[in-house]
Amino acid sequence: MQPAYYEDFEEIKNKYWSMLDGAVTNRASSFRIPVFICSHKDEVDGRIVVLRKSDRENNLLQFHTDFRSPKVEILKNNNKASLLFYDKEEKIQLRVKVNCEINNQNSITKESWKKTQHISRRCYLTDSPPGTSSENPTSGMISKLEDFDYTMDQSEEGFKNFTVIKCKIKTIEWLYLAAKGHRRAMFDIENKKESWLVP
Ligand SMILES: Cc1cc2nc3c(=O)[nH]c(=O)nc-3n(C[C@H](O)[C@H](O)[C@H](O)COP(=O)(O)O)c2cc1C
Incomplete structure (x- = not known):
């Protein structure tokens, strides 16, 4: 028996949104840690991020990062x-194309x-930016941070680095792999069009 989402656009949408919504709260979900790919000029790179928010109504996905991380600079350019x-x-594979909005020190980052x-919070409290080269193997954290020896008040220092990347889905x-035959579909959110593709 094939699942309801085998050949039905509405059911597919219900399925992937339930997987995305579930991933935000369920640490065991595979969808919790997507690969985020961005590029500027010749530089194309992917890295794992944690999915922090999904919003079906507004077609949004969100993750958190450090404002000083190289991917923020890339996103400023593209x-x-x-x-x-x-x-x-x-x-099930999802390939999601997005336009990103960088949020730093605003109402959106305050809420998150x-x-x-x-x-x-300690990730945002390092002295040197992520990606800084080091003479020695390092966490980039002073020992007080490594030992979680800081107060909630002191952690407020990290707010300036805390960044929310809002991904507006285009x-x-x-892609659903099935023995009976794979199924592939394209959802053009901007133009509200749905179509089948050869897998
Ligand atoms: C399981 C896992 C979860 C991660 N989550 C995040 C995340 O939510 N945000 C983030 O910026 N980096 C996250 N990272 C680290 C990134 O993969 C990456 O190494 C780091 O952000 C530096 O990337 P950049 O040089 O492209 O900025 C995670 C890595 C792993 C393995």
């Missing part, structure tokens, strides 16, 4: 990017920062 998801159990726990390409 805000077009892509998020790649794969769930091995479900055999409030929910960022004490232990997670297209979603769905």
Whole structure:
């Protein structure tokens, strides 16, 4: 028996949004850690990020980063990017093309920062930016940070580096692997068009 989303656009949309929504709260979900790909000129690079928010109504996905990280500089030059998801159990791949908005020290980051726990805040408290080269192997953190020896008040220092990347979805390409025959579909969100593709 094929699942309801085998050949039905509406069911496919329900399926991928439920997977995206689930990934935000479920640490075990494969969709929680997509690859985020962005590029500027000859520089194309992907890295894993944690999906922090999904919003079906507004076609948005969000993740957090450090304002000083190289990908922020890339996005300032070219805000077009892509998020790649794969769930091995479900055999579902999503290729999501997005336009990114960099949020730093504004109401959006304030809201997310409030929910960022004490232990997670230390990533934003390093002296040197992510990607800085080092003579020795390093976490980039002074030992007080490594030992979580800082107060919630002291962690506020990290707010200036805390950044929310808002990804406005343009297209979603769905691929479902099935023994009976794979199914591939394109959802053009901007133009509200759906179509089947040869897998
Ligand atoms: C499981 C996992 C989760 C990660 N989550 C994030 C994240 O949410 N945001 C982020 O900026 N980097 C995250 N990283 C680190 C990035 O993959 C990357 O190494 C780092 O952001 C530097 O990338 P850049 O040089 O392109 O800025 C994560 C890495 C792993 C392995």
